[in-house]
Amino acid sequence: MKTEKASLLVKGNEAIALGAMAAGCECYFAYPITPQSEIPEMLSRILVEAGGEFVQAESEIAAANMLLGATACGKRAMTSSSSPGISLKQEAISYMAGSQLPAVIVNVCRGGPGLGSIDPSQGDYYQSTRGGGHGDYRTLTLAPASCQEAYDQTIQAFDLAFRYRNPVVVLGDAILGQMKEPIQAWKERAIQDSRGLSWSLSGARGRKPRLLKSLYLSDGALAGHNRLLQEKYQAMRVECDWEAYKTDDAELIIVAFGSMGRISKSAVRQLRERGLPVGLFRPITLFPFPDEPLAKLAEEGKRFLTIENNAGQMVDDVRLAVRRQSDSELYSVLPGILANPTDLLEPIQRVLHT
Amino acid sequence: MLQEEQQVFSPPEALVDTPTHFCPGCHHGIVHRLVAEVLDRLRVAQDTICVASVGCSVFIYNYLHVDAVEAPHGRAAAVATGVRRARPESIVFTYQGDGDLAAIGLAEILYTANRGENMTVVFVNNTVYGMTGGQLAPTTMVGQKTTTSQQGRRFETDGAPLRMAEIIAGLPGTVYSARVAVDTVQHIKKARKVLLKGFTNQVENRGFSFVEFLSACPTNWRLSPLEANERVGKELIRAFPLGIFKDQESGGPDTESRRSE
Numbered sequence: 253m254k255t256e257k258a259s260l261l262v263k264g265n266e267a268i269a270l271g272a273m274a275a276g277c278e279c280y281f282a283y284p285i286t287p288q289s290e291i292p293e294m295l296s297r298i299l300v301e302a303g304g305e306f307v308q309a310e311s312e313i314a315a316a317n318m319l320l321g322a323t324a325c326g327k328r329a330m331t332s333s334s335s336p337g338i339s340l341k342q343e344a345i346s347y348m349a350g351s352q353l354p355a356v357i358v359n360v361c362r363g364g365p366g367l368g369s370i371d372p373s374q375g376d377y378y379q380s381t382r383g384g385g386h387g388d389y390r391t392l393t394l395a396p397a398s399c400q401e402a403y404d405q406t407i408q409a410f411d412l413a414f415r416y417r418n419p420v421v422v423l424g425d426a427i428l429g430q431m432k433e434p435i436q437a438w439k440e441r442a443i444q445d446s447r448g449l450s451w452s453l454s455g456a457r458g459r460k461p462r463l464l465k466s467l468y469l470s471d472g473a474l475a476g477h478n479r480l481l482q483e484k485y486q487a488m489r490v491e492c493d494w495e496a497y498k499t500d501d502a503e504l505i506i507v508a509f510g511s512m513g514r515i516s517k518s519a520v521r522q523l524r525e526r527g528l529p530v531g532l533f534r535p536i537t538l539f540p541f542p543d544e545p546l547a548k549l550a551e552e553g554k555r556f557l558t559i560e561n562n563a564g565q566m567v568d569d570v571r572l573a574v575r576r577q578s579d580s581e582l583y584s585v586l587p588g589i590l591a592n593p594t595d596l597l598e599p600i601q602r603v604l605h606t
Numbered sequence: 607m608l609q610e611e612q613q614v615f616s617p618p619e620a621l622v623d624t625p626t627h628f629c630p631g632c633h634h635g636i637v638h639r640l641v642a643e644v645l646d647r648l649r650v651a652q653d654t655i656c657v658a659s660v661g662c663s664v665f666i667y668n669y670l671h672v673d674a675v676e677a678p679h680g681r682a683a684a685v686a687t688g689v690r691r692a693r694p695e696s697i698v699f700t701y702q703g704d705g706d707l708a709a710i711g712l713a714e715i716l717y718t719a720n721r722g723e724n725m726t727v728v729f730v731n732n733t734v735y736g737m738t739g740g741q742l743a744p745t746t747m748v749g750q751k752t753t754t755s756q757q758g759r760r761f762e763t764d765g766a767p768l769r770m771a772e773i774i775a776g777l778p779g780t781v782y783s784a785r786v787a788v789d790t791v792q793h794i795k796k797a798r799k800v801l802l803k804g805f806t807n808q809v810e811n812r813g814f815s816f817v818e819f820l821s822a823c824p825t826n827w828r829l830s831p832l833e834a835n836e837r838v839g840k841e842l843i844r845a846f847p848l849g850i851f852k853d854q855e856s857g858g859p860d861t862e863s864r865r866s867e
Contacts, residue, residue: 278692279688279691279692281688305691305692307721309717310713310714310716310717311713313681313684313713313714314681314684314687314713314714314717317677317678317681317684317685317688317714318684318685318687318688318691319688320675320677320678320688321657321675321677321684321685321686321687321688321689321690321692322688322689322691322692323688324675324685324688324689324692325655325688325689325692325693326692329688329692343678343681344678344681347676347677347678351675351676446692453673453674453675453689453693454655454673454693454696455652455653455654455655455672455673455693455696455697456651456652456671456672456673457652457653458652461670461671461672461673461674462674463667463673463675463676464674464675464676465658465667465674465675466676467664
């Protein structure tokens with residue numbers, strides 16, 4: 253329930269930590285990496301003070317596997333990192349997807365490949381939305397564009413993780429993690445009853461033993477398990493979420509997510525002031541991708557320009573969504589470059605006038 | 607008048623009554639049974655969460671009546687840390703082979719021990735990667751032939767086997783570390799005692815306990831079950847001495863300095 257609370261001026265990383273607290277996160281495991289360090293620093297204090305468990309793990313790999321263990325017990329648990337660290341966590345994320353564990357993984361994305369930089373980047377779009385590790389699996393992926401959304405979507409991530417018994421990724425970036433904004437921390441902390449769950453481990457007292465696993469060796473068993481997982485990923489489509497800004501009468505729709513969605517929104521606003529028919533479509537869930545509303549816009553005859561802080565990843569999903577009627581142009585802002593709204597005006601107008 | 611039959615022996619309740627799928631002469635079954643006996647003895651099977659690993663060890667969950675979760679290769683100790691922190695009231699143990707624990711999972715086991723997590727680690731060392739076909743393991747003995755050291759392990763290129771029970775004993779967070787064998791009745795009896803101590807420590811909240819079992823792998827050693835069993839006594843125990851390398855009331859950062867005084 254939303255209650256009136258005073259605004260807090262916090263960094264996006266701190267908003268994520270506060271969101272995790274409000275969501276009733278009881279266990280948090282992490283390894284230091286820039287630009288997400290405020291999350292472990294803050295939770296090492298406030299989570300422990302609230303009686304929760306904080307472990308600074310020996311590696312990203314260990315942190316993700318501690319998360320696996322805690323979620324197997326039905327606890328609301330989280331890890332956070334940034335791109336190179338998220339790569340290391342992929343093994344455990346694959347196992348958690350295969351074992352159907354409700355983990356929350358925050359990626360405050362930075363430039364890559366390799367060590368890249370600590371600059372903002374959206375280069376982990378593929379990794380977040382295609383599974384990221386081995387095997388046929390998906391993680392629900394949320395893309396906040398403001399500190400308030402970082403707080404709200406971290407809470408939402410826990411709810412979705414338990415609704416679908418599936419890992420959920422919150423994909424932010426260095427802009428979001430490091431910028432300060434006022435947020436409404438509206439939710440009171442509430443702890444979930446982890447023993448009431450039908451699948452969680454607590455010792456088999458008074459019931460049959462439970463097993464959480466991803467190994468299916470007998471004939472056809474893995475196919476059956478994969479079918480169940482795929483049905484679940486289909487069922488997640490009802491969670492599709494997006495922001496549509498001035499799309500009704502637009503000729504050209506800018507498609508952008510996260511921080512780039514917000515920067516693009518400023519550009520769209522400026523171009524609207526000049527009377528140009530542009531709008532913004534900002535996917536909030538990256539998986540499931542909101543392809544139906546995009547397809548509908550394509551049916552209305554709109555054209556599309558995808559703007560990303562990477563070499564062009566989400567544009568694949570936009571093209572798939574609109575493929576029957578339209579296509580999408582791409583304007584790529586490579587990681588390592590921080591775009592201003594004014595930088596986008598010319599590229600948008602160029603596409604509008606072609 | 608005939609007296610009614612009196613049952614004087616029965617399998618442990620925590621052990622699942624099922625035919626084994628393990629190879630003839632494999633020691634996993636004996637170790638499973640000892641774990642089940644200890645859980646029964648302490649009356650904690652229904653409070654126990656088992657963390658299975660990757661390799662032949664993974665199938666422990668088919669043989670014990672306990673809650674279980676499967677860890678990725680080498681990560682059992684990290685997964686068990688998550689379980690332990692989430693369920694401080696449960697009994698938590700990992701069951702891991704030598705490739706899993708001493709190669710790919712070396713960081714996880716060292717740091718879990720070093721944090722003094724209150725749990726028990728059951729480590730089955732048969733000197734080879736069993737499930738994948740008998741390759742060189744971190745515990746393969748110098749001179750031992752495996753499918754990836756076909757001329758025998760060479761110290762010059764492969765290094766020497768890791769003695770995990772001794773390494774773990776050297777960490778301040780560890781309260782108990784021992785190595786046992788199950789090749790003879792005498793050794794099995796000793797192993798049961800040691801394992802009981804390893805779990806009792808946890809029940810009494812003392813901290814991290816580590817029990818290494820020397821185990822035969824007849825299939826990958828290319829030996830008959832009897833020959834493989836004999837090899838444990840003749841060769842393995844020489845390379846990996848049996849014993850209790852650490853046994854103290856509790857772990858703590860001042861353990862080392864206390865000892866040197």
